[in-house]
Amino acid sequence: MSLNRKDLLGIKDLSVDEIRLILETAEPMKDITRREIKKVPVLRGKAIINLFYEPSTRTRTSFELAGKYMSADTINISTSTSSVVKGESLRDTGKTLEAMGADIIIIRHAAAGAPYLLSKYVSASVINAGDGFHEHPTQALLDMFTIKEKKGQIEGLTVAIIGDILHSRVARSNIWCLTKMGARVRVIGPSTLLPPEIEKLGVTVYTNVEEGLIDADVVMVLRIQLERQQKGLFPTIREYARVFGINAERLGLASPDVLVMHPGPMNRGVEIAPEVADGIQSVINEQVTNGVAVRMALLYLLAGGGNPHETVI
Amino acid sequence: MKLLFKDGRVIDPGNNFSQIADIMVDEGRISAVGAGLRPDGAEVIDVKGKLVFPGFIDMHVHLREPGLEAKETIATGTRAAAMGGFTGVACMPNTKPVIDNQAMVEFVKSRAASAGAVNVFPIGAITKGSAGNELAEIGDMKLAGAVAVSDDGHPVMNAQMMRLAMQYAKMFDVPVISHCEDLNLVAEGVMNEGYYSTVYGLKGISRAAEEVMVARDIMLAELTGARVHIAHISTEGSVELVRMAKKKGLKVTAEATPHHFTLVDEVVGGYDTSTKVNPPLRSKDDVKAIKQGLHDGTIDVIATDHAPHTLEEKDVEFNYAPFGMVGLETAVGLAFRELVRPGLLSVEELARKLSLNPARILGLAKGHLGVGADADITVVDPELCEIVDVNRFATKGRNTPFKGWELVGLPVLTIVGGRVVMRERQLVI
Numbered sequence: 001m002s003l004n005r006k007d008l009l010g011i012k013d014l015s016v017d018e019i020r021l022i023l024e025t026a027e028p029m030k031d032i033t034r035r036e037i038k039k040v041p042v043l044r045g046k047a048i049i050n051l052f053y054e055p056s057t058r059t060r061t062s063f064e065l066a067g068k069y070m071s072a073d074t075i076n077i078s079t080s081t082s083s084v085v086k087g088e089s090l091r092d093t094g095k096t097l098e099a100m101g102a103d104i105i106i107i108r109h110a111a112a113g114a115p116y117l118l119s120k121y122v123s124a125s126v127i128n129a130g131d132g133f134h135e136h137p138t139q140a141l142l143d144m145f146t147i148k149e150k151k152g153q154i155e156g157l158t159v160a161i162i163g164d165i166l167h168s169r170v171a172r173s174n175i176w177c178l179t180k181m182g183a184r185v186r187v188i189g190p191s192t193l194l195p196p197e198i199e200k201l202g203v204t205v206y207t208n209v210e211e212g213l214i215d216a217d218v219v220m221v222l223r224i225q226l227e228r229q230q231k232g233l234f235p236t237i238r239e240y241a242r243v244f245g246i247n248a249e250r251l252g253l254a255s256p257d258v259l260v261m262h263p264g265p266m267n268r269g270v271e272i273a274p275e276v277a278d279g280i281q282s283v284i285n286e287q288v289t290n291g292v293a294v295r296m297a298l299l300y301l302l303a304g305g306g307n308p309h310e311t312v313i
Numbered sequence: 314m315k316l317l318f319k320d321g322r323v324i325d326p327g328n329n330f331s332q333i334a335d336i337m338v339d340e341g342r343i344s345a346v347g348a349g350l351r352p353d354g355a356e357v358i359d360v361k362g363k364l365v366f367p368g369f370i371d372m373h374v375h376l377r378e379p380g381l382e383a384k385e386t387i388a389t390g391t392r393a394a395a396m397g398g399f400t401g402v403a404c405m406p407n408t409k410p411v412i413d414n415q416a417m418v419e420f421v422k423s424r425a426a427s428a429g430a431v432n433v434f435p436i437g438a439i440t441k442g443s444a445g446n447e448l449a450e451i452g453d454m455k456l457a458g459a460v461a462v463s464d465d466g467h468p469v470m471n472a473q474m475m476r477l478a479m480q481y482a483k484m485f486d487v488p489v490i491s492h493c494e495d496l497n498l499v500a501e502g503v504m505n506e507g508y509y510s511t512v513y514g515l516k517g518i519s520r521a522a523e524e525v526m527v528a529r530d531i532m533l534a535e536l537t538g539a540r541v542h543i544a545h546i547s548t549e550g551s552v553e554l555v556r557m558a559k560k561k562g563l564k565v566t567a568e569a570t571p572h573h574f575t576l577v578d579e580v581v582g583g584y585d586t587s588t589k590v591n592p593p594l595r596s597k598d599d600v601k602a603i604k605q606g607l608h609d610g611t612i613d614v615i616a617t618d619h620a621p622h623t624l625e626e627k628d629v630e631f632n633y634a635p636f637g638m639v640g641l642e643t644a645v646g647l648a649f650r651e652l653v654r655p656g657l658l659s660v661e662e663l664a665r666k667l668s669l670n671p672a673r674i675l676g677l678a679k680g681h682l683g684v685g686a687d688a689d690i691t692v693v694d695p696e697l698c699e700i701v702d703v704n705r706f707a708t709k710g711r712n713t714p715f716k717g718w719e720l721v722g723l724p725v726l727t728i729v730g731g732r733v734v735m736r737e738r739q740l741v742i
Contacts, residue, residue: 012512091628111630112514113584132632134514169514195511 003301007119007126010135011176019180023145025297025305026290032069033292043072046103046303050076051093051118052129053109058264058288059129059138063106066295072103090114094121104302107131125302133167138298139263140173142291144181146283147218149290150259155182160212160254162188162246163222163271166195166233170263171222175201188212190244192233209244216254220261221246224271237270247273251281259283315339316731317352321360321692325367326661327669327681336365338688341731346684360692363725366664367682368400368689371641372671373465373490373544373568373616376402376433378424379417380409385621385709387421388428390641393619393708395734395742397641398724400689401432402619403675405465406443413438413449418457430734430742431727432689434460434675439478439489443467446474448481455485460675463490465544466591470496472529479539488540488566488674491530493551494592498522503632505578505593513581515631518593520548527551531558534565542674543567545618547592549602556611566674567606568614571640571647572714574603580714586627586634587712590620608657613670615663617644621710639710643701645693646720653695653722692726699723699738707740 003021011019032040048067050060060076067074077097088096090109097105104125107115112132119126130136147154159178165171165187175198178185185203187194199205206212213219224240234240251258260272260282268274277284316338323334323346335350336343371394377385387404394402404421406412412421418435425433437454441447443464451462462482468491469475475491482489499522504510506517527543531554534541543555546567558565576594588594606612620637627634648667652658658666668691672680679687698721703711727735734742 089625089629109630111632113631116584117630132514133516172512172514196506196517197508198511200508201511 002304007115008137008298008302009115009119009126009128011137011140011173011180012135016180019141019144019177022141022294022297022301023148025301026145026293029296029300030290030293032296033289038069039071040069041071042300042305043067043070043303046072047101048072048074048104048106048299049097049102050074051097051105051107052077053079053107053114054130056108056129058291059108062288062291063129063295066292066299069292070296070300072299090117091121094118098122098124104299127298127302130169132169133172134169135173136169137173138291138295139170140177141298142287142294143174143220143261144177145290145294146261146287147259150283151217154178157217158184158186158215159218159220160186160188160216161220161222162209162212162244164193164224164228165189165198165222166193167225167228168222174220175203179203186212186216188244190234190240193228209250210253213250213253216258218259218261219246219251219254221272223263223265224267241270245271245273246276248275248279251276261287264288314731315353315355316728317350317355317357318360318365318690318692319357321363321365323365323682324660324664325682326664327367328683330682331661336682336690338728338731341688343682343684343686343688346682358726360726362694364660364693364695365682366691366693367668367680368727368729369398369645369667369691370401370403370671370677370680371399371617371619371644372403372614372675374402374404374619374641375407375621375637376404377408377621379420383623386428387424387433388430389707389709390619390621391425391430391433392740392742393639393641393706395430395727395740396707397643398645398691398693398727399431399641400691400727400729401434401679403434403436403460405463406436406438407466411438411443412436413441413443415450415453415457418454418459422458430740431729434677436461436463436490438462439464439469440474445469445471448478451482451487452485455487459487460677461488461490461542463492463544465490465492468492468494468496468526472533475530476533476537479533479537479541483537483539486540486676488542490542490544491526492544493523493526493530495522495525498525503589504581505595507578507596509578509581513584515581520550520595520599523548523592524550524554527554531555531563531565534558534563535561538564540564545570545573545592545616546612547573547595547603548599552602552606552611555606559611566613566670567611568616569603569607569612570616570618571644571651572638574600574607575647575651576714584631585714586629586631587638587714589631589634589636590638591636604652604657607652607666613666614674615644615648615666616671617641619708621708622712624711627712638712638714639706639708641708642706643713643715643720646699646723647715649695649722650720688728688731690726690728691724693722694725695722697721697723697725
């Protein structure tokens with residue numbers, strides 16, 4: 001079985017079988033990342049371009065290493081040092097990269113829908129590495145992989161997502177993915193940071209963090225951005241930390257073997273207390289490790305690879 | 314040059330006339346209406362089976378000239394109007410520079426006289442530069458031929474400024490056309506706020522962003538006694554507010570666009586920037602309320618808010634694209650599809666929304682087919698079917714979400730001042 005699609009633009013359009021395929025393919029990929037010589041030749045001769053219109057460390061590096069571990073040629077373009085500052089349109093940038101032979105373009109963009117637009121312009125595969133408040137599908141996939149690895153399965157788990165849901169692509173992709181996989185999803189946040197009609201996505205909404213945490217199997221803490229406070233969406237960082245910050249005491253309300261996740265980068269002492277971020281229930285670093293494996297799986301499948309167990313890697 | 318339109322169904326609510334009849338046009342005016350008129354040397358045009366309307370007037374159009382000629386010109390915009398069955402358009406002042414003084418109004422009129430295909434009625438700005446700070450020379454512009462004032466696209470956020478504008482405009486009997494949008498509430502939104510803005514990850518524009526200003530301007534209309542026309546209402550709440558204002562007997566009128574009575578916010582899903590419009594496409598309930606408002610007379614006018622943009626401006630990320638879609642060449646077909654065929658509007662009521670009411674609001678001696686009236690006539694073939702093909706548009710704009718739609722009920726003749734400008738879906742100018 002292979003992934004029968006050109007692009008990965010969001011979780012919303014993925015089937016459960018496709019999600020399972022990506023997660024299963026990521027398992028042998030994770031083994032590769034643990035080898036002494038982390039190199040397999042499966043994407044040799046493929047050109048992968050990281051086109052990042054927003055700053056990023058972990059996602060960009062993760063994709064770059066994923067490509068390199070599989071012997072692809074990976075190139076990073078950050079827009080501050082490219083023709084984008086000269087006013088080049090997304091269409092022209094896409095066409096230019098395609099003309100140079102790009103096989104896969106990974107795009108991060110502040111505007112929702114930009115990967116969708118790019119995918120219409122180019123015949124190369126397009127992977128959404130985060131677009132506006134819309135989706136961040138590989139983050140959700142690596143979160144699924146991490147939960148599955150730790151809990152054995154996703155179905156039936158109660159997952160609480162806490163923070164700025166309104167501006168979070170991570171939350172949206174995770175809501176799609178978790179609900180498709182059969183988890184119960186709660187979203188928790190200040191009322192000014194909850195998107196309209198979010199409950200129609202099949203989640204339960206809480207503005208009281210204690211209530212939302214009760215018996216949760218997984219707690220996903222989102223980054224709170226200072227910019228939101230400046231726009232008046234909540235009064236102070238201090239009050240946010242007091243009312244919504246996840247500390248050890250609050251975490252005690254969740255299931256005893258709760259997993260604590262964070263997509264990073266963290267504001268320690270704001271949305272997450274240091275003792276929680278570094279506590280035994282935290283799988284934040286494993287998320288990063290798994291991110292490489294999941295992205296390897298995705299690149300491999302989009303490049304036309306079949307079941308890796310049947311291939312010599 | 315005399316023209317005789319034979320055997321059409323003449324729909325003239327201004328004269329309480331709706332029956333099969335002939336119309337004779339002579340010297341740019343209607344010289345006779347009745348059965349069995351003799352040609353008397355006139356060219357006979359057979360309009361049997363067709364609907365003969367007083368010329369349609371679109372009171373909300375962006376012709377973009379001067380300054381934005383890459384988007385549209387008076388020549389191309391008025392040709393689009395002719396193709397769409399409009400014999401007249403009122404053009405918004407948000408050009409570069411803004412039409413905020415007598416000289417600019419005269420410029421538009423003179424360009425229209427030399428290059429235009431249909432009547433052009435300039436709308437002047439409410440405030441200088443549409444900046445919202447000082448009144449524009451409304452009296453001067455009225456004397457130069459402006460038919461209304463509006464800061465369309467740049468809502469007058471200062472309520473005191475709007476109050477003064479209404480008081481002042483009333484003195485000249487100039488209607489104030491209000492683009493209702495509280496910019497603080499819009500807060501960088503790009504589509505309707507609701508389930509779909511959540512799913513698509515785009516910033517939402519709440520209904521309240523429109524409704525608070527509709528409510529404000531209705532209250533100011535009551536305070537000042539001015540004539541206030543609410544542009545492009547898009548929400549259930551706005552329809553209700555206008556309904557209440559009318560019940561109170563205030564001089565408040567309102568318009569709705571074809572896209573707001575046809576499309577819902579879900580269509581933004583493909584991030585097709587031709588669906589990015591201001592006010593945004595709303596929910597099913599809002600569309601239903603707009604249709605109901607048109608049906609029960611709360612909404613007086615169908616106007617397009619024809620807003621052409623260049624391909625390169627629109628072929629970008631959704632957030633970065635300008636708001637607006639073209640509408641002149643699809644409006645009549647959409648009105649038939651959404652309103653006339655489903656029985657929401659009779660053809661007589663359609664004639665009011667597209668001709669008589671805009672003429673009355675703008676103070677034009679048009680909008681009817683009585684003897685002596687200007688021979689502005691639109692003939693519609695209610696059975697004619699056409700697929701919307703943007704490459705055949707007369708407008709420079711290609712920004713329409715209706716491309717590929719099948720429309721039934723299209724204008725086949727546009728006559729301006731006794732002169733045929735469009736015939737059988739072809740421009741003849």
